[in-house]
Amino acid sequence: ITLGFDEWRGEVYWRIKDASGATVWASSPTPAYGAYAGFSGSLTTPQCLTSGDYTMEIFDQYGDGGTSYSITGDGTPLGVVSASDYAGSTSISFSI
Numbered sequence: 001i002t003l004g005f006d007e008w009r010g011e012v013y014w015r016i017k018d019a020s021g022a023t024v025w026a027s028s029p030t031p032a033y034g035a036y037a038g039f040s041g042s043l044t045t046p047q048c049l050t051s052g053d054y055t056m057e058i059f060d061q062y063g064d065g066g067t068s069y070s071i072t073g074d075g076t077p078l079g080v081v082s083a084s085d086y087a088g089s090t091s092i093s094f095s096i
Contacts, residue, residue, distance in 0.1 A: 001056075002044045003036075006066035006083060010037030013061070014069070019053040033061045049073075049096055056092045063088035 005012070013033050015026035025047050028035040036043070058069060058081060065086045071078040071094055079092035 001047065002042060002070040002072070004042045004068035004070075004083065005036060005039065008062065008066060009039050010034045011061040012036055012067045013059040014056060016049070016054050016056045024049065024054070033059075051096050053093070053095045056094070057089065058086065058091065059089045060087070 003012070011033055012035070013027055013031060015023045015031070018024050056069065056071060056079065058067075060066060066083050068083040069079070069081040069092065071080075071092060073094070073096050078094035078096070081090055081092055
């Protein structure tokens with residue numbers, strides 16, 4: 001996952017759920033904003049997920065979007081959300 005932040009990085013929260021609805025990876029251990037407060041630049045973070053169907057839920061605390069998201073699996077783009085494509089929340093469904 002690659003995250004492209006605007007200047008209000010602390011407003012971001014995201015999680016990835018598997019097909020059963022269980023959270024398998026998130027920006028913070030509990031649903032909370034602020035995980036990226038004080039961070040600068042963009043961030044690429046690797047994670048190994050088993051084969052299956054997933055949904056990434058994206059939340060912006062202020063409700064104005066601002067962080068872009070790109071999910072890639074083995075070099076193949078799986079989903080992209082532009083910083084201007086959502087307000088308070090959106091989601092991306094993808095399969096591995």
